[in-house]
Amino acid sequence: MSTHTIELTTRDGELLRFDCDADQSLLEAAADAHIVLPSQCRQGSCGACYADATRGDYILGEHNPAALPAGAAEKGGILLCRTFPLSDLSVSLPFDHDRILLGEIRRRNADIAAIEPVGENTVRLTLHLAPDDGGSVAEFEPGQFVELEVPGQAIRRAYSLANTGNWEGRLEFLIRLQPGGLFSTWLREQAHAGQTLIVHGPQGAFGLSENGLRPRWFVAGGTGLAPMLSMLRRMAEFQEPHPVRLYFGVNRVEELFCLTELEALKAELPQLQVILCVWKPNQDWQGFCGTPADALAQDLDDLNARPDIYLCGPPALIDAAEAAARSQGVPVEQVFSERFLPA
Numbered sequence: 001m002s003t004h005t006i007e008l009t010t011r012d013g014e015l016l017r018f019d020c021d022a023d024q025s026l027l028e029a030a031a032d033a034h035i036v037l038p039s040q041c042r043q044g045s046c047g048a049c050y051a052d053a054t055r056g057d058y059i060l061g062e063h064n065p066a067a068l069p070a071g072a073a074e075k076g077g078i079l080l081c082r083t084f085p086l087s088d089l090s091v092s093l094p095f096d097h098d099r100i101l102l103g104e105i106r107r108r109n110a111d112i113a114a115i116e117p118v119g120e121n122t123v124r125l126t127l128h129l130a131p132d133d134g135g136s137v138a139e140f141e142p143g144q145f146v147e148l149e150v151p152g153q154a155i156r157r158a159y160s161l162a163n164t165g166n167w168e169g170r171l172e173f174l175i176r177l178q179p180g181g182l183f184s185t186w187l188r189e190q191a192h193a194g195q196t197l198i199v200h201g202p203q204g205a206f207g208l209s210e211n212g213l214r215p216r217w218f219v220a221g222g223t224g225l226a227p228m229l230s231m232l233r234r235m236a237e238f239q240e241p242h243p244v245r246l247y248f249g250v251n252r253v254e255e256l257f258c259l260t261e262l263e264a265l266k267a268e269l270p271q272l273q274v275i276l277c278v279w280k281p282n283q284d285w286q287g288f289c290g291t292p293a294d295a296l297a298q299d300l301d302d303l304n305a306r307p308d309i310y311l312c313g314p315p316a317l318i319d320a321a322e323a324a325a326r327s328q329g330v331p332v333e334q335v336f337s338e339r340f341l342p343a
């Protein structure tokens, strides 16, 4: 069995090196070397372990094509959980060194505090972490997700946090109830306040990038709003002065949600512009008609802007928004995304 040397370079320029056997995925070999890289499904479905191979040969095993940006696989785009080395490899990671865990993913119990409908087929789930050695503090970076596990039911799914870190141990999620989905059905039919869930995390590399005062434009489809709310709330807490826009899109007007929260955010972050987008609006709709990717493309063109762009939601929306950013000349290093895919 041949063993190869893998070199990882993080976005902030840190170099990490480990050995990987030809039949081991880069993700597994890194974990063996105590380098826990962002991942979720570990089977090529979700895209959470996306990176770029810059040198060397490899096999990219079976995976969901939607887990990679459109056209990325031909240019060295890889999924670390499905990549097996054929030679020494250099890999560029799309996140900073501080998103790599040097230890185990944290596992804690949390009680359901509330499940509230916020829009058609969308609920806000609020959990309270049970105290452990570190107290009940909820520590995470805006943009990260956790996996929620229903004890005894082998259901474990990723959900982005919508609030910010806090001392009370409060975790807030926005969850779209998918028809026939396992976690969705459990949440709709069986879950109730006081029940205990297992929380794995925080995990994930999506989050704010510090690039001076460059404008930040957030583009969210459906519950892709959750990590954007977390990042915007952090900006409001720190009174960050960046020019900032949120493009938030749904299919029909009835599906809009969290409008009160967005109004509250505008009061705390006065430079925030919110552009609500409805793909198939009714006649009374006064806002933008189309997807948030359409609105993004139009504004990038009209304003000749080159902001940092944060994308979250279904893969089709992210592909469309990435294409718009590319065609308007926004450098790829200024585009950050999280794809909501079933594991």
Ligand SMILES: Cc1cc2nc3c(=O)[nH]c(=O)nc-3n(C[C@H](O)[C@H](O)[C@H](O)COP(=O)(O)OP(=O)(O)OC[C@H]3O[C@@H](n4cnc5c(N)ncnc54)[C@H](O)[C@@H]3O)c2cc1C
Pocket (backbone or CB within 6 Å): 040, 046, 048, 145, 157, 158, 159, 160, 161, 173, 174, 175, 176, 177, 178, 179, 180, 181, 182, 183, 184, 185, 204, 223, 224, 226, 227, 314, 338, 339, 340, 341, 342, 343
């Ligand atoms: C990093 C990450 C963060 C995520 N954060 C959120 C979040 O904050 N809020 C949220 O609502 N979801 C989020 N998701 C999606 C979430 O993890 C689940 O995939 C989703 O809730 C469905 O789980 P389920 O068990 O109900 O459905 P499953 O039992 O997994 O799937 C049942 C059926 O529904 C379909 N389906 C599942 N998910 C989708 C989808 N997103 N779009 C269309 N069809 C689908 C499947 O194809 C399948 O046919 C995130 C995913 C990832 C990878």
Ligand code: FES
Pocket (backbone or CB within 6 Å): 038, 039, 040, 041, 042, 043, 044, 045, 046, 047, 048, 049, 050, 067, 079, 080, 081, 082
């Ligand atoms: S962890 Fe690799 S694609 Fe999901």
